[in-house]
Structures are given as C-alpha cells and as structure tokens.
Amino acid sequence: MIAAKNLHVTFGRGTPLEKHALRGVDLAIPSGQFVTVIGSNGAGKSTVLGALAGDVIPERGTVAIDGTDVTRWNTPRRAGLVARVFQDPMAGTCATLSIEENMALAAARGRRRGLGAAVGTRQRAGFAERIAELGLGLENRLKDQMGLLSGGQRQAVSLLMATLAGSRILLLDEHTAALDPSTADFVLDLTRRIVVEHGLTTLMVTHSMRHALDYGDRTIMLHEGQVVLDVGGQERAGLDVPDLLAMFSRVRGQQLADDALLIG
Amino acid sequence: MSTVALLGAAELGLVFALVALGVFISFRVLDFPDLTVDGSFPLGAAVAATLILADWNPWVATGIAMLAGAASGIVTATLNVRFKILHLLASILTMIALFSINLRVMGRPNVAILIQDTVLTPFYDLGQTLGLSDAVVRPLFVLAVVLVVVALLARFLTSEFGLAMRATGVNARMARAQGVSTDLHIYVGMALSNALVGLAGALFAQTNGFADVTSGIGTIVIGLAAVIVGETVVRSRVIVWMLVGCVVGSILYRIAIQVALNADFIGLRASDLNLVTALLVAGALILPRIRNPLKARAGAEATSR
Numbered sequence: 001m002i003a004a005k006n007l008h009v010t011f012g013r014g015t016p017l018e019k020h021a022l023r024g025v026d027l028a029i030p031s032g033q034f035v036t037v038i039g040s041n042g043a044g045k046s047t048v049l050g051a052l053a054g055d056v057i058p059e060r061g062t063v064a065i066d067g068t069d070v071t072r073w074n075t076p077r078r079a080g081l082v083a084r085v086f087q088d089p090m091a092g093t094c095a096t097l098s099i100e101e102n103m104a105l106a107a108a109r110g111r112r113r114g115l116g117a118a119v120g121t122r123q124r125a126g127f128a129e130r131i132a133e134l135g136l137g138l139e140n141r142l143k144d145q146m147g148l149l150s151g152g153q154r155q156a157v158s159l160l161m162a163t164l165a166g167s168r169i170l171l172l173d174e175h176t177a178a179l180d181p182s183t184a185d186f187v188l189d190l191t192r193r194i195v196v197e198h199g200l201t202t203l204m205v206t207h208s209m210r211h212a213l214d215y216g217d218r219t220i221m222l223h224e225g226q227v228v229l230d231v232g233g234q235e236r237a238g239l240d241v242p243d244l245l246a247m248f249s250r251v252r253g254q255q256l257a258d259d260a261l262l263i264g
Numbered sequence: 265m266s267t268v269a270l271l272g273a274a275e276l277g278l279v280f281a282l283v284a285l286g287v288f289i290s291f292r293v294l295d296f297p298d299l300t301v302d303g304s305f306p307l308g309a310a311v312a313a314t315l316i317l318a319d320w321n322p323w324v325a326t327g328i329a330m331l332a333g334a335a336s337g338i339v340t341a342t343l344n345v346r347f348k349i350l351h352l353l354a355s356i357l358t359m360i361a362l363f364s365i366n367l368r369v370m371g372r373p374n375v376a377i378l379i380q381d382t383v384l385t386p387f388y389d390l391g392q393t394l395g396l397s398d399a400v401v402r403p404l405f406v407l408a409v410v411l412v413v414v415a416l417l418a419r420f421l422t423s424e425f426g427l428a429m430r431a432t433g434v435n436a437r438m439a440r441a442q443g444v445s446t447d448l449h450i451y452v453g454m455a456l457s458n459a460l461v462g463l464a465g466a467l468f469a470q471t472n473g474f475a476d477v478t479s480g481i482g483t484i485v486i487g488l489a490a491v492i493v494g495e496t497v498v499r500s501r502v503i504v505w506m507l508v509g510c511v512v513g514s515i516l517y518r519i520a521i522q523v524a525l526n527a528d529f530i531g532l533r534a535s536d537l538n539l540v541t542a543l544l545v546a547g548a549l550i551l552p553r554i555r556n557p558l559k560a561r562a563g564a565e566a567t568s569r
Binding site: 053091092095097114115119145 | 430
C-alpha cells in the first residue's frame with residue numbers, strides 16, 4: 001500500500017531554472033492495485049516515481065509504504081520495499097556483469113550483503129528456473145554478460161529481477177518506451193503476468209494512452225505537478241483513447257484560462 | 265640480461281603487483297581514478313620503516329602500514345563522496361598532503377633499515393639452510409604474499425558485498441535501486457585499494473632496505489601500466505583471471521623496462537625510467553585503437569551509447 005500526501009518538490013530552487021515539479025500530489029494506492037500514470041512532458045510523472053523510490057526527497061508532504069513513513073529514507077534503504085524498472089534498458093542492469101550476477105544483486109535487495117558467495121550452485125539453479133519463465137532461452141546463458149542481451153531481453157530480465165527479493169511495490173518508468181512495438185507488447189504482457197502472479201502494487205508511467213487504458217485497474221493523469229484526473233472501475237472501463245485525449249485537452253484548456261486570468 | 269637482474273625485475277614486479285591490484289580495485293572495479301597511491305605507497309614504506317627502526321615487530325609494522333594506506337584511501341573517498349570534490353582532484357589533494365605527512369612520519373627524507381629484522385629475516389635464514397640466496401628468497405616471499413592477496417581478493421569480489429562493489433562501479437544508479445549503499449562501497453573499496461598499496465610500500469621498504477619520500481612518484485602510472493598490460497595478455501571476464509592478469513602484467517612490465525634500460529645500443533639511462541613508463545602506458549592505450557580503425561570506431565559507438 002502506498003500513501004503519498006501533499007507532495008511538493010522543487011528543482012533548482014532559487015535559480016532561474018527553478019521548477020516546481022510537484023504541487024501537492026495526493027495519492028493513495030491500495031495493495032495489489034495496478035495504476036497507470038499519464039501526462040505530458042514535465043507534468044511530474046517521473047518525479048512522482050522518484051519521490052516514491054527515494055531518488056527525490058520532497059520538501060513538503062509524506063510518503064508512507066505499508067503504513068511506514070519512509071519520507072526521509074534514501075533510495076538504497078527503500079529498495080527492500082520498492083522494485084523499479086527504468087526507461088533505458090541500460091539503466092536497470094549492469095552491462096559488464098553476467099546475467100546471474102545481476103540477478104544475485106537483485107535477489108539481495110533489502111538484505112545485508114555479507115561475504116558469502118554471491119552466486120552459489122543453489123542460487124544458480126534457482127535463477128535458471130526463474131529466468132526460464134520468460135521463455136527466452138536465457139537459462140542457458142546465465143554466465144553471459146548482460147550487455148550482450150537486446151533491449152527487450154534486458155527489460156524482461158529487469159522485470160524478473162524486480163520479483164526476486166519479495167518487494168511488494170513495482171515502479172515502472174516508461175519501461176517500454178525504448179523498445180520496438182512488438183517487443184514493447186511482449187514486455188507489457190510480461191508485466192501484466194508478473195504483477196498478477198506476485199500481487200504487486202504497481203505504478204506504470206507511460207506515454208501511450210492506449211497502454212494506460214489497456215493495462216492496470218486505474219489511471220491517473222498528471223499536469224503541472226498535480227493529479228488532474230483519477231479514474232478507475234466502471235468509469236474507466238467505458239473510456240477510450242479519444243475520451244482521454246478530450247479530458248487531456250480540457251485540463252490543459254482550463255490551465256490556459258487560469259493563466260489568462262492571472263495575466264489579465 | 266643476467267639471472268640476478270631478472271630476479272630483481274621479478275621481485276620488483278611482484279611488489280608492484282600489489283599496487284596493480286589496488287589500482288584494479290579503484291580504476292576498474294569502482295571506476296574511481298585514484299592518484300592517492302603516489303602518496304600511499306611511500307606512506308606504507310615510511311610507516312613500516314620507521315616502526316621497524318623503533319624495534320617494532322615487522323609484521324605488526326607492515327599491518328600498521330596497511331592501515332595507514334587504508335586511512336589515506338578513506339580521506340580521498342570522503343573528499344569525493346561527502347564533499348563532492350571531483351575524484352581525480354580529491355585524490356591529488358590527498359597525494360600532495362601525504363608528501364608532507366611522509367616527511368613527518370620519517371622525520372627526514374629517507375630511512376635505512378638495512379640491519380634491522382624485517383618480515384623477510386626468518387626466510388633469509390631458511391633460504392640459507394636450503395642453499396638459496398637472498399636474491400631468490402625475496403621474490404619467492406613476495407610471490408607467496410601476492411598469491412594470498414589474489415586468492416582473498418577473488419573471494420571478496422565474488423561475494424555478495426564484493427558484487428555490490430562492482431555494481432557500484434558499473435552502474436551506481438542501478439546499484440542504489442537494488443539497495444546497495446554506493447557510498448559505503450566506495451569508502452570500503454578505496455580503503456582496500458590503498459591498504460594494498462600501503463602493503464606494497466611496506467614490502468618495498470623491507471626488500472630494498474630503505475624508505476624514501478620520493479619513491480612514490482609515478483606509482484599510479486606503474487600500477488596502471490601493469491593493469492593494462494595484464495588486460496592485454498590475460499583476456500578474461502572471470503575475476504580471478506583478471507587479478508592474475510594484474511600480477512602477470514606487473515612482472516612483464518618490469519622485465520620490459522629492465523630490458524629497455526639494459527640494452528646499451530638504445531642508450532637509455534636509469535633516469536629515463538619514467539619517460540619509458542609513460543611511453544609504454546601511452547602506447548598500450550593507443551595501440552588497441554589504431555590496430556583496426558573500423559573496429560575501433562564500432563567500439564567507440566558502443567561506449568557512447
């Protein structure tokens with residue numbers, strides 16, 4: 001369960017480039033819910049994810065995960081609770097480490113790392129079994145360097161790595177944006193499978209309105225650092241991309257009207 | 265080249281193999297270009313020699329030299345991690361400070377420990393009963409130390425903690441997202457790296473019978489040369505072989521230097537050592553790029569992505 005209250009984040013405070021990225025975001029996500037997040041560039045989508053993961057510490061507001069206040073926790077400390085997959089396939093894995101070493105890193109998330117061997121015989125067997133689930137034949141390539149895999153394969157392994165340490169929350173930051181359409185579909189279907197199988201509370205940022213409606217149980221739209229749309233259940237089921245687009249431009253129009261008033 | 269000269273080159277190569285292993289940890293594992301070693305190498309020598317001169321047990325003196333090296337690594341890491349000073353500059357600051365500290369430690373620019381007992385003394389005695397000369401005992405002893413260090417390092421770098429350290433160097437953002445405290449791993453790695461360099465300094469002082477404040481000049485280049493030569497000779501992604509590569513590279517480098525300096529027809533003098541070293545390292549860095557222009561371009565694109 002995620003509870004974010006009144007999050008405010010400002011980048012570059014006191015400089016000409018000051019950006020008020022989040023202006024009072026409230027977000028309550030019950031356990032096991034799959035939320036898709038949309039919004040234009042600079043709307044604050046990635047900042048919300050960063051604030052939940054610990055990359056961004058808000059100057060106001062609180063973040064609680066499963067009832068624990070984690071607002072001041074840094075990224076490594078939160079990693080036991082939160083798993084992530086990044087937009088750039090290169091960002092979520094270590095290219096010069098082997099597949100099994102990458103998996104071992106993820107499997108130790110949230111635990112103390114000791115001097116025991118990182119990849120023992122038993123772990124290797126476990127990794128082979130888990131990676132075989134992907135159906136990509138990677139179980140025979142555990143010792144290959146991660147950098148030898150294609151972008152899609154790396155994202156698939158990243159998703160799998162997110163499930164190795166038993167964290168309950170999954171944050172996906174446009175994790176299919178760098179992939180070709182068919183690979184993106186493969187990774188999205190894998191995402192859905194993994195989220196359901198492990199009952200993960202999920203936030204997926206996407207640029208595709210189609211994906212935002214097709215996947216998950218609830219969709220929120222961010223604009224200028226605020227949640228401007230929050231739909232789920234029946235209401236969402238009846239929505240189609242044009243409806244969403246209409247809402248999107250209406251929100252933007254309102255914003256323009258407000259600004260016009262301010263200037264006027 | 266005479267057998268004595270060859271043994272001498274091997275001995276020096278083995279002592280500097282410890283430097284190479286330290287440089288491997290900073291440059292290759294942590295991706296932290298660390299010039300502290302130019303100061304921590306003579307620091308190790310100074311601390312060990314001074315303590316031995318004060319009748320300390322040579323093993324204890326060597327251990328304290330390692331701790332002193334570790335401390336200098338932590339200073340550099342602190343300047344970088346805590347105070348956000350560029351790694352290269354942070355390490356230069358520590359290096360320059362260590363020059364003064366080393367003079368303070370010794371109280372003078374150099375210290376001789378020719379007649380004092382060192383960690384090697386019992387082995388010299390053992391060698392004599394076996395009919396081995398000191399010139400043979402020294403490289404054998406250092407080889408044993410190096411092998412122990414390689415074994416321990418290989419074990420460490422494949423442990424959960426060591427794997428997290430490697431991830432810190434490859435992709436710090438990913439490491440943090442996987443719960444790795446990258447700051448902690450930089451501190452530990454830098455301490456470990458400079459402890460090994462301190463150990464090299466301590467052994468250098470004890471095998472050569474002196475510590476000198478200027479002996480650190482170019483340590484980083486020699487260490488880097490060994491790492492690069494090792495990577496060219498031993499091509500492997502397996503940690504233990506990469507470490508063995510550092511050792512092999514260090515010995516080969518010393519022999520190459522020895523041959524270059526001994527070949528009268530080239531007309532080099534001992535004082536040309538640093539120039540030859542710099543040329544060797546520059547050559548080792550440039551050669552792989554010009555060997556095959558097409559391949560080099562593809563490689564550059566792959567890294568820039």
